[in-house]
Amino acid sequence: MKSKEVSLDAALSHIKDGMTIMIGGFLGLNEPLAAIDRLVKLGVKDLTLITAVNAYPGGGFGIGKLIENHQVKKYIGSHIGTCPAAVEQYKNGELEVEFYPQGTLIEKIRAGGAGLGGILTPTGVGTLMEEGKQKVTIDGKVYLVETALRADVAIIRGYKADKMGNILYRGTPNSNPIMALAADYVIAEVDYVVEPGEIEPDRVGTPGILVDAVVKGYGEEKTREIFRELWIKNKKLA
Amino acid sequence: MKSKEVSLDAALSHIKDGMTIMIGGFLGLNEPLAAIDRLVKLGVKDLTLITAVNAYPGGGFGIGKLIENHQVKKYIGSHIGTCPAAVEQYKNGELEVEFYPQGTLIEKIRAGGAGLGGILTPTGVGTLMEEGKQKVTIDGKVYLVETALRADVAIIRGYKADKMGNILYRGTPNSNPIMALAADYVIAEVDYVVEPGEIEPDRVGTPGILVDAVVKGYGEEKTREIFRELWIKNKKLA
C-alpha cells in the first residue's frame, strides 16, 4: 500500500486559481493552519471558500489571512462578522457572500459527500433563506430544499493520520469529518503521521479511503504555542 | 446528576402494545439481546418494528424471536429474507412489511433525529420505491423525497455507558448511534456501566442527553459465549 504522506506543496499543487475549496475548522480551532499559511504564500486566487464560520474574531489568523490577502472571490458560510476584511470586501463589492444557517450548511456538505441531492430543513422557512429555493410540504409542514454542496479540494485538520489516510480527531472536530467526504481531492493536515494499524479501528473519524494526501502541519507543540499566544493576546487566559 | 441506570423491566415498561420501536443491531450483532429476550417474555404486541436488516440468518436469535412470537404487526426495514418467520407471516398476511433501501432507511431515521423533514436520494429512482413519493429535480437530476422516520422507543446497544447516559461503542456500531437520536424514549443496553468521566469525551459515540435509560445487558463474557455458540452452530468457526 503506497503511503499517502506527501509534502505540503505537493498536496497544495492541486489547488488552482478559481477553484472551490472547503477548509475545516471553527474560528481557527482545528483548522489546517500550516496549509492555510502556505496557501497565502502561494497566492492562488479567485477562490470560492467554504467554511462553517469565518476567522478567529478580529482576523489575522487562519482563514482570515486568505481573505485579507484577497485570494477569495466568493465566500460560502454562516457568518462573516468575526473577519473585518470579509465584511469590508463584501461591502465594497470585492467579495461575494452566500449565507446559510450553519446547520443547513453542514447538511448541504454532508449531502454532497453522501450522494444525496439535498435535504429538507425547517430552518429558514419564513426568512430570506427561502429566496430562490424549492419547497416541499410533508404532513402539512413546509421545508426548504437545500441542495448538496461539494468542492474541488477540501483541506481538513486531524490530530493523527496513518499512512493510509485514516484520521483520528482530537477535541472538537467540527466540520472536518464532514468535509472529508465532499471534495474531489482531500488534504488532511495532522500533527502526527503513524503507521497503518497504530490508530484503533474504533478511533478512526475519517476512513483513509476518503483522504488523498496526508501532510504534517505545525505539530502539537507549535499548536499549543500558537493558541496560547492567541488567547493571551485576546485576554482569554491569565 | 441523577443516574440514568435503571432495571431492564423499568426501562421496558415504556413500551406499550401498538407502539413503534426501533432496535439497533445488524443481523444480531451489537443488538440489545437482553432487552429483546425480556420483551419476548413480557409479550407486548402489535408493535411496529424498525431495524436496518432482519434477524441473524435462520431466525431464532435476537429480533427474530419477537417476530416468531407474533409480537410484530408491521416491520419496516431493508430485508426480511434472513428471517423465515417474517417471510411466512408477510406471505400469510399477518405481518405488514415496508421496504426501504438500507441507505435510505438510515437517512430517514437520521432525518427524524436531526429535525429534518427528509432527504433527497437518487436511490430507488426508476424502481417500485418511487410509488407514492414526491420527487424533486435538481440540475436536471431526479431525486426521491424520503421523509423522516421516528419511533416511540429506541433500544440501542453500546459497550459502555456512564451514568449520565454517554455511550461508547465497540466494533461495528451499525444503526445504534443513529437510532439514539430518533425516538421519544431511548434505552441503551450496555455491557458495562461506569461513572461520568470514565469515558473520554472523544470516545462518546452517543451523548448522554439523548439517552433516557441505561440498562445492563448480558455483559461481555456472556456475549462472547452467545456469539461463539451461534457461529459454531452455523459452521463459521472451526
Next chain:
Amino acid sequence: MDARELIARRAAQEFKDGYVVNLGFGIPVLAASYIPEGVEVILQAENGILNFEAVTRLGEEDPYIADAACQPTRILPGGSTFDLAMSFAIIRGGHVDATILGALEVDQEGNIANWALPLSPGKWSPGMGGAMDLLVGAKRVICTLQHTDKKGRSKILKKCTLPLSAAKVVDLIITELAVMEVTPEGLVLKEVAPGVSVDQVKAATEADLIVKGPVPEMRL
C-alpha cells in the same frame, strides 16, 4: 445592577435542573453565572461540545478544544465532543431544552431578527451562524435584549422590520424592564422590573401588550 446583569439574572431563573441549554454570546452567556442553587444544567455549544466550562488560567487550556466563540474550554465529567453534523442534529432535532439568544428586534408574534444588519443595499451582515437552527430546534426559545435602542426606540415591535431569523418561535422575552410571554392571543406582560410600572413598560413598547390583572415584580 446594570441592565445587562438584571436581564441575565432574570434569564437564569428559566434554567431547570437537568436542562440542556445553548447560550448565545453576551447576556445569555452571562446568565450562566446566575444559575440558581440546586439547579444543574448541561451546556451545549454548536461547534460540537456538551457539558463544558470556560478555562481562564494559563496552562489549563487545550488547543484542540474550544467553545463556539473559540474560547479555551474544558470538558466536564460526562461531557462529549462531536462533529458539526451531530451538533446540529442535536440542535435542530429538538434535543436542546432551551436556548437563550439576543436579538436586534422581536415582535408580538414571536418573530425574531438577530442576524442581519444592513451593510449596503441588498447586503446584510454579520450572518446567522447557528442561530436560525437553534431558534427552530430548541424546545424553548428565550430572547434577552435591551428594551429600547440607543435612541430610545422600542425593540419589542408589532412586526419586525429587519430580516427574520425565524418566524413565530420566541416563547419568552426578557428585558431590563419586563418579562413578556408570546401566547396565541398575543404578547402578555408577565413581570415588571423592580421600580418599573406597567405604564412605563407600555410607553417603552411598540408592540401591543396584554395585561391580565396585577403584574408581579420580576423574579431575580
Next chain:
Amino acid sequence: MDARELIARRAAQEFKDGYVVNLGFGIPVLAASYIPEGVEVILQAENGILNFEAVTRLGEEDPYIADAACQPTRILPGGSTFDLAMSFAIIRGGHVDATILGALEVDQEGNIANWALPLSPGKWSPGMGGAMDLLVGAKRVICTLQHTDKKGRSKILKKCTLPLSAAKVVDLIITELAVMEVTPEGLVLKEVAPGVSVDQVKAATEADLIVKGPVPEMRL
C-alpha cells in the same frame, strides 16, 4: 472448474490495485479468493467496516465485529469501523470504486433486478438490503450471474421482468458463458468462456448482443 468458480475468477480480474470494493454474497465474495498477485483491494461492508477479512478459527472471533452477513470478521491494519449513516454516505457518495453483485435478471440497458421475487400478489421478498444504494453509488457496477436459470431461460434480457433494483447502472456482466459490457449502443459481447462459441452465447441470450469482430477468450 464449475460455473461459479469460473465467474468468480473472471470477476477477480476486474480488481485494480487500491480499489475500494463492496462484494455481494455468493459469487462476488468468492471472487475475493482469486484476486490477482500484486493487486491489493480494500473491502467495504455496508454494516460499517473498511479493510477486513473473515475469521474462521475458534477463539479469534470478536463478538462486536462482523461483516454484512454477520460472519466473524477481523479488521486489518489501516481498517476502520463506523455507523450505518457513514457507511452509506461512503456507498452512495461515490467513494466505493466497484461493486460486484449477483442478480436475478439484468438487461441490455444496464437495468438490474436483484431484490424482489414474487411472494404473493403485490408482495415481494426478500428485500434490497444495501444493494440499491450500492448500484446507484459505486463508480463501477459489475454483475455476476449464471447465464440461464434452471429451466435454461436467459437471465440476460432485452428488458427485465422483475422489479428493478436500479435503472441503467450496470457496467459489466460476467456469466459462465461470456463477459458483456453495457454501452450507449447496447450490450457488447467482449469475451467468451473457454470452449464456448459466439453462437452458443447468442443462443443462450435473449438480449440483443452486439458482436464487433472476433471475440477473445475470457481472461482468467
